[in-house]
Each structure stands twice: as C-alpha cells, then as structure tokens.
Amino acid sequence: MIVELSKREIEIITDLLEEKLESIGILGDAGERFDHGVLKEKLKLLAEECKNERGAGRKKKTDPSEVHRLKQAGATQEEVARKLDISISTVRRNWK
Structure with a gap:
C-alpha cells in the first residue's frame, strides 16, 4: 500500500x-x-x-446489530463499512 x-x-x-x-x-x-x-x-x-x-490478533468482532441499525437508517454497504471501520466483506456477511 x-x-x-x-x-x-x-x-x-x-x-x-x-x-x-x-x-x-x-x-x-x-x-x-x-x-x-x-x-x-x-x-x-x-x-x-x-x-x-x-495489539495482536484480529479486531474485535463486529456487532451485527450495528450493521442492521445503519442499514435501517438507509446507509449503503460502503457507508456502513466506513462508519464502522470494517471491511466491505464483513458488512456483506452481516447485511442479511
């Protein structure tokens, strides 16, 4: 990078x-x-x-309810990823 x-x-x-x-x-x-x-x-x-x-290891797991809350508020998957500082694949996994 x-x-x-x-x-x-x-x-x-x-x-x-x-x-x-x-x-x-x-x-x-x-x-x-x-x-x-x-x-x-x-x-x-x-x-x-x-x-x-x-710190070692992965970041703490994302709370799927945060993804759902932002989804209900009308945010796109990209916006959710940026706001929660997580990858787009994590958002997609929790989007359902």
Whole structure:
C-alpha cells in the first residue's frame, strides 16, 4: 500500500521516530558511534514494542446489530463499512 503524505506529516513522523529512537538509546550524542549489530537489535526491540502497542490478533468482532441499525437508517454497504471501520466483506456477511 502506498500512502501519500504531506511535508508536515513527514516532519511529524520523523520527529516521533527520532524521539522513539532517543528513548530506547539509539540516538544520543551526534558524535556517539554504534555498530550495526546494536542498531539492528534496538530496531528489532522498537518494532516489537510498536507491535505490542497495536495489539495482536484480529479486531474485535463486529456487532451485527450495528450493521442492521445503519442499514435501517438507509446507509449503503460502503457507508456502513466506513462508519464502522470494517471491511466491505464483513458488512456483506452481516447485511442479511
């Protein structure tokens, strides 16, 4: 998936990444040197930490009554998917 980002969004992401790298000890003094093994290990730890923040496994199941409520209100399947942040196939499965 390719996502178009504005210059400001890129700056925000870069700042957040720098803060995160500093917090786990990768960035520090500009003159500080480290070998690639240490960097690789710390980036692996950062990736694991981010994975845990996101949570593992599938999202919680969708309540079919929410799909039916929006259907009764006149929403299309695409609108229901967007409003509930679920896939269109999940909406179709619960549309009946």
